[in-house]
Structures are given as structure tokens and as C-alpha cells.
Amino acid sequence: MSHDKMMYVHPAPVRVWHWVNAAGFVLLILTGLQIRFAETFTFFTLEDAINIHNYVGFVVIGIYGLWVSYYFGTMKIKLYFPDLRTFIPDVIRQAKYYGYGIFIGEPNPHVMTPDNKFNAMQKKAYLGLMFVFLPAQMITGLFLWRVKKFEDYISLLGGLKIVDTVHVLLFFFFCAFMIVHFYLATLGHSATAHFKAMFTGYEEHH
Amino acid sequence: MNKKNQGNFLIWGAVVLVVLLACGRASLSYAIENTECMDCHGDESLSRLQSEGMKERLYVDFNKFKFSVHNLNSIGCVDCHADIVALNFDNEIPHPAALAPVNCSGCHTEEGDAYKDSVHKKAGGKGISIPCYACHDYHYITHLDSSSVYERENTFCLKCHNPGNYHDWLPQKDVHFSLVECAVCHAPDTSRHVSLRFFDFVQAKFLEGEEFLQALNTDYDGFMGLVDQNNDNVIDLDEFENMVLLLRQKDAIGTFHGEVVVELTPAVHHINKGKANRECEQCHNPNSAFFQQVQISLNKKDGSRAQYQVDRKVLESYYVNHFYALGGTRVRVLDKIGLVLIFGGISVVVVHLSARILTVPTRRRRSKDRRHK
Ligand code: HEM
Numbered sequence: 300m301s302h303d304k305m306m307y308v309h310p311a312p313v314r315v316w317h318w319v320n321a322a323g324f325v326l327l328i329l330t331g332l333q334i335r336f337a338e339t340f341t342f343f344t345l346e347d348a349i350n351i352h353n354y355v356g357f358v359v360i361g362i363y364g365l366w367v368s369y370y371f372g373t374m375k376i377k378l379y380f381p382d383l384r385t386f387i388p389d390v391i392r393q394a395k396y397y398g399y400g401i402f403i404g405e406p407n408p409h410v411m412t413p414d415n416k417f418n419a420m421q422k423k424a425y426l427g428l429m430f431v432f433l434p435a436q437m438i439t440g441l442f443l444w445r446v447k448k449f450e451d452y453i454s455l456l457g458g459l460k461i462v463d464t465v466h467v468l469l470f471f472f473f474c475a476f477m478i479v480h481f482y483l484a485t486l487g488h489s490a491t492a493h494f495k496a497m498f499t500g501y502e503e504h505h
Numbered sequence: 506m507n508k509k510n511q512g513n514f515l516i517w518g519a520v521v522l523v524v525l526l527a528c529g530r531a532s533l534s535y536a537i538e539n540t541e542c543m544d545c546h547g548d549e550s551l552s553r554l555q556s557e558g559m560k561e562r563l564y565v566d567f568n569k570f571k572f573s574v575h576n577l578n579s580i581g582c583v584d585c586h587a588d589i590v591a592l593n594f595d596n597e598i599p600h601p602a603a604l605a606p607v608n609c610s611g612c613h614t615e616e617g618d619a620y621k622d623s624v625h626k627k628a629g630g631k632g633i634s635i636p637c638y639a640c641h642d643y644h645y646i647t648h649l650d651s652s653s654v655y656e657r658e659n660t661f662c663l664k665c666h667n668p669g670n671y672h673d674w675l676p677q678k679d680v681h682f683s684l685v686e687c688a689v690c691h692a693p694d695t696s697r698h699v700s701l702r703f704f705d706f707v708q709a710k711f712l713e714g715e716e717f718l719q720a721l722n723t724d725y726d727g728f729m730g731l732v733d734q735n736n737d738n739v740i741d742l743d744e745f746e747n748m749v750l751l752l753r754q755k756d757a758i759g760t761f762h763g764e765v766v767v768e769l770t771p772a773v774h775h776i777n778k779g780k781a782n783r784e785c786e787q788c789h790n791p792n793s794a795f796f797q798q799v800q801i802s803l804n805k806k807d808g809s810r811a812q813y814q815v816d817r818k819v820l821e822s823y824y825v826n827h828f829y830a831l832g833g834t835r836v837r838v839l840d841k842i843g844l845v846l847i848f849g850g851i852s853v854v855v856v857h858l859s860a861r862i863l864t865v866p867t868r869r870r871r872s873k874d875r876r877h878k
Contacts, residue, residue: 335840337832338790345785349676402860404868447679458760458826464839471843475850482854 305501308416312369316362317497323359324477327352331470353444360437366429378415379429381422389419401486411502428476432469439466537592542582543567545599569645577807580612585643587611609637619771624778640664651714651804653702654686654764662687674783684828685765689795690782694772697765698798701815701825703752705759712759714803714811720757721748725803725811732813740801740815742822749824763820763828765795789832796820796834 309317330352333340343351370376381389392408397420400408409418417425439462442449446459453462487493488503496502543565545551551563570576575585583589585607592599610617616637620626625635640661649657662668668687672678689697703712718724723731732740732748740748752759767773788795799815819825820834828834 334789335832335835337786338792345789346674346676349785353676397857402864402867404871446677447683454827459829460823460826460836463829463831464836467835467839468842471839471846474843475846478847478850479853482858 305503306411306413307500308411308413308502309497309500310369311500312365314497314500316366316369319362320359320366323355323362324473326355327359328470328474328477330355335467335470356437356440356444360441363433363437378417379422379426381419381426386419390423393418393420432472435465436469436473439463439469537581537583537589539567539570539576539581541592565644572647572807573645574648574808575646584612585609606636607638607643609641613637613771615771616774619774623774623776625774625776648808648810650769651802651808651810653700653711654684654766657686657766658682684763686767688767688773688776689765691776691780692767692773693780693782694775695767695770696798697767697795698800699763699796699817699820699828700766700800700802701761701763701819702802703757703759704762704827705757707758711762712757714805717757717803720752720755722755725805728803728811729813738814740813740819742816742818745815745819745822745824760827761801761825763799763825788830791833791835791837793830793833796830 329340329342330348333342333345333348334352337345337348342348370379389409396405396408400406407418442453442456442462443459443466446453453459456462484493484497485491487496492503546563546565547567549564552560553563555561586604587608588605589600610620620637625640628635642660652660668682669678672681675681686697688695703717704710705712705716712720714725718728721728721731729738732744734744734747735741787793796817799817799820800812801815802810802812804810817834820828821836823836825834
């Protein structure tokens with residue numbers, strides 16, 4: 300194994316954001332499950348589950364603020380925007396790799412550099428995640444937290460049940476996302492490489 | 506006494522009792538008519554001086570009393586002020602100036618008994634006295650049945666309590682207070698139901714029972730015949746859907762709001778310290794008994810209401826979007842979609858991982874080939 304090329308891909312704020320966010324998501328999913336399925340899950344009392352869910356929700360919103368400030372402050376947000384000219388062929392190439400190349404030992408067509416750390420599929424997924432799904436989840440969550448206070452907005456959206464439906468569908472999506480995300484994170488050059496990188500900031504380069 | 510004699514005795518006893526009661530009632534209400542009292546008490550200026558120099562009004566607004574539930578049920582002044590047996594006009598005041606307190610429990614015996622076992626009755630022992638009418642008022646009582654949670658709380662509990670002080674543990678307390686009547690939690694022995702009312706977007710208000718029926722071109726008796734197509738006396742989900750369509754065709758654009766209210770039974774008076782229901786799971790649970798009874802409530806002019814049974818599935822549909830008891834009345838389809846998503850995620854992982862394991866030999870071979878080259 301060559302240690303000559305260690306590459307700094309995850310700056311400290313991103314790492315902090317990531318793990319706080321990840322822990323937050325796990326808690327939100329557990330408490331969320333209990334809140335929706337109180338008859339089946341009894342990790343906590345429902346009262347506690349709701350309180351934990353609310354506090355953690357705000358932590359996740361707060362840390363999202365850190366993420367936004369960091370990425371926009373440093374203009375590294377460009378990482379997330381695909382190059383439109385090569386985007387479609389890049390996605391196809393990447394999909395081919397995950398669907399075929401990876402099985403026969405072909406190298407990953409995307410080569411990670413600090414300026415271009417995501418492959419085309421990641422860009423697309425993370426972009427939607429961070430700018431559409433997560434904010435939508437936070438806003439609906441906020442509305443559900445103080446139904447009376449946001450009554451007018453909730454009515455505008457069509458009622459409590461509509462807001463809740465969005466929150467719940469995204470919740471299920473995030474559950475599925477976590478599973479796949481965890482799995483994909485084991486697909487580095489070794490099963491733990493990406494995880495280590497998310498702690499140390501350095502990814503080994505080959 | 507043999508069986509037959511016993512039967513006869515009971516029948517005759519009952520007849521005698523009925524006759525006695527009829528005479529009693531007749532003697533009371535024919536002896537003194539309401540109008541006789543109103544000669545004086547209909548005078549708006551009738552009042553007397555209290556010891557502290559305060560004026561106490563003795564005026565009774567007969568136009569309001571007329572529509573009270575008591576007058577509508579032929580309960581007159583002296584049925585309540587029962588110690589006035591005769592008016593003696595030789596005196597300046599034709600009846601004793603100090604009358605006995607009205608005994609509501611004399612007629613409302615069950616409520617009186619139920620009330621005994623309550624923190625409010627017991628509070629009387631501490632020098633405070635909470636009579637029935639501290640909550641109910643007396644001359645202008647109307648039927649309570651069709652009142653909304655808001656009206657029920659305002660006319661009762663909120664006169665004396667500020668619930669904001671006591672429920673810090675309760676998530677969404679303001680939502681609870683506006684959609685769940687206090688007694689639903691505080692008098693846990695009562696049964697309750699979800700009452701659905703139609704909110705009209707154009708007029709921005711809840712439609713009165715009659716307005717709602719007018720919109721559908723029917724009346725209290727015709728309503729079920731119009732809506733309940735399979736005649737099982739329950740408005741099922743598809744029947745509810747048809748009703749909403751019909752309303753739309755008739756230009757009644759709006760939506761149904763729900764709220765949880767207690768059934769009017771004496772047990773609503775069983776309110777005691779520390780006895781309130783604090784188990785959130787009892788409601789926030791799809792099998793909860795709290796959502797078993799769902800009714801469309803159409804109020805009538807006299808404060809009573811007509812109620813029509815609705816299938817609880819309606820609460821789990823998108824026809825009732827402004828009433829959602831977290832978990833309790835959730836939309837079930839979403840859970841199925843959720844299962845598909847999660848199992849989808851898991852299968853992607855399992856399939857991909859298996860494929861990688863199965864193809865290990867291929868990769869090994871190819872990397873060996875490459876090294877040979
Ligand atoms: C559901 C909550 C999560 C979200 C929304 C999320 C989102 C993301 C995003 C946007 C990135 C890119 C990071 C960057 O901006 O530099 C990322 C990377 C990563 N995440 Fe998560 N993540 C979540 C949970 C987790 C969890 C629970 C784990 C571990 C079990 C994990 C492991 C990783 C790893 C290893 C990377 C680096 C991947 C790579 O470098 O290819 N994530 N995640």
C-alpha cells in the first residue's frame with residue numbers, strides 16, 4: 300500500500316457537520332419511527348421520543364447552517380455542481396461502473412481530487428439531497444413542531460396532513476438513503492477507507 | 506306476596522306515583538306563572554344594595570330565558586326557586602327576601618352524584634364553594650351538545666383556570682387545547698367522539714347545520730338518505746367522497762375539520778387532581794378507542810345537534826386534512842410506500858453485495874491476468 304499520496308478531501312467543518320448530521324439522522328429516524336408507529340416501537344415513552352426528535356431536529360438544522368456557510372463561504376459549493384457539458388456521459392459512465400465494472404475489477408472512472416471529490420452520480424444525489432430534500436424535511440419538521448404558530452402556512456399548503464405526508468415520505472426516503480449510503484461508503488479501495496477519511500480528512504490516493 | 510300480586514302492586518304503585526307527580530307539577534306551575542315573577546323581575550332597573558354598597562341586579566331577561574333549555578322543557582321559575590310556594594302581595598316583597606339556594610341536583614340526580622366525586626365539589630370544603638351554576642350559569646342554559654371545543658372550554662374551564670400554566674410537559678399544548686376538550690383528558694371515565702364540521706372557504710366560517718343542509722338541498726331527516734347510499738347508517742369512505750363531490754357541485758367549497766369532544770354523560774364531572782390521562786399512546790395509536798366514534802355534527806337552533814355516524818377510515822383519508830392525531834389517524838398508504846422504499850434500499854445493497862461476492866473469482870482472475878501482462 301502506498302502512503303505517498305494522501306489527499307486532504309474533507310476539511311474539518313465538513314467532517315464535524317457530517318458526523319453530527321449522521322448521529323442526528325440516526326436519532327431522528329429512531330424517534331421518528333416511534334412517533335409514527337407508537338403501537339409498535341417503544342424505545343422511549345412517546346413524550347420523550349417527541350422531545351428528543353424536536354431537539355435533535357434543531358441540532359440538524361443548526362449544523363446544516365454550518366455546512367451552508369462553509370460551502371458558500373469558501374465557494375467550494377462548486378464541488379456539488381456538475382459540469383453540464385459532460386454530465387450525462389459522466390453519469391452513464393459512473394452507472395456502468397457500479398452496475399458492471401466494479402464486478403470485474405475495473406477502476407473507478409472517477410478519480411477523486413480535492414477539487415472534484417464527487418463523481419457525477421454523487422453530485423446529482425447530494426445536490427438534490429442537500430438543496431431539496433433536506434431543506435424540505437427541515438421546513439415541514441419546523442411546521443410540525445409548532446402547528447399553531449405556523450397555522451397559516453400549514454393551511455396554505457393544504458393542511459396538517461399534507462405537511463405531514465411530505466415529512467413522512469421524505470423520512471422513508473432518508474431511511475432508504477442511509478442504508479444505501481452506508482453501503483456505498485464501503486466501496487472505497489478498502490471497506491473502511493472512506494469512513495477513515497471522513498474522520499481524518501485524508502483519503503489515500505491510488 | 507305471590508308473583509301476580511307483586512306485579513299488580515307495582516303497576517298500581519306506579520299509577521299512583523304518576524298521578525301524584527302530575528298533581529305536584531301542576532300545582533307548582535299553575536299556582537305561579539313565570540309572568541307573575543316577570544312583573545317585577547322583568548324590570549331592568551330592579552336591583553338591591555349589597556352590604557358593600559354594590560348593586561345586585563335582580564333582572565331576568567325573559568327573551569333569553571325563553572330559549573333556555575329549561576324553559577323549553579317547561580321548567581318554570583318556581584321549579585328551581587322551589588321555596589316560593591305562594592306570592593303574597595300584601596308584602597312589599599311577595600316572597601321571602603332570602604331564598605334557599607337552588608338545588609340543581611334535585612332534578613339532575615345523576616350529575617349531582619357524579620359531581621360529588623370531583624375536585625370541584627371537594628374544593629367546597631376549603632371554604633370555597635363551587636355550585637353547579639359556577640360552570641353552567643343558570644337562567645340561560647342551552648343545550649351543550651352542539652358546542653365546539655372552543656365554546657365548551659370558554660364557557661367552562663377557562664373561566665377559572667389558565668391551562669397554559671399546567672401543561673408544560675404536553676407537546677403542542679395549544680393544539681391540544683383547541684382540538685381536544687379538557688374533559689377528554691381530565692374526566693377519563695367519559696366516552697368521546699370525533700366531531701366533524703364543515704368549514705366553508707368562501708364564507709371563511711363553519712357552516713351552521715341548516716346552512717350545510719341547504720347547500721346539499723336536504724334537511725336533517727333527509728341527509729342520511731342522500732349520503733348513505735348503502736343504507737347501513739354509517740357514512741363510509743366512498744360515501745363521504747361522494748358527499749364532498751356533491752358539495753363541490755353545489756359550490757360549497759370547503760373542508761372538514763375535526764375535534765375530540767366528550768359525550769354528554771354525568772361522568773364528565775369526574776374531574777380530579779392527578780387523575781388526568783397522560784398516556785400519549787392512548788390517542789396516538791391507530792387502534793385508539795378515541796377515534797372509534799366519528800360523527801358529522803349538525804347543530805340545531807336550540808343548541809342540540811343531529812349526529813351522523815362516519816366510518817373512522819375517513820379520518821385516515823385526505824378528506825380530513827386539518828385534523829391529524831400524529832400516528833393515530835395516519836394515512837396507511839404512506840406506510841406501504843415507506844416499506845417499498847426501505848426494502849428497495851435493502852435489496853439494492855443485498856443484490857449488489859451478492860454480485861460482488863459472486864464475482865470475486867472473476868476479479869481475481871483478471872487481476873492475475875493483468876499482473877501477468
Ligand atoms: C442520513 C444522513 C446523512 C446524510 C444526509 C449524509 C450526506 C452526506 C453528504 C452530503 C456527503 C458528502 C460530504 C461532503 O459534503 O463532503 C456524505 C459523505 C459521506 N457519508 Fe454521509 N450522510 C449521512 C449519514 C451518514 C452515515 C450514517 C454514515 C456512516 C455510517 C455516512 C458516511 C459517509 C461517508 C463515509 C461519506 C464520505 C463518502 C465519500 O467520501 O465517498 N453518512 N454524506
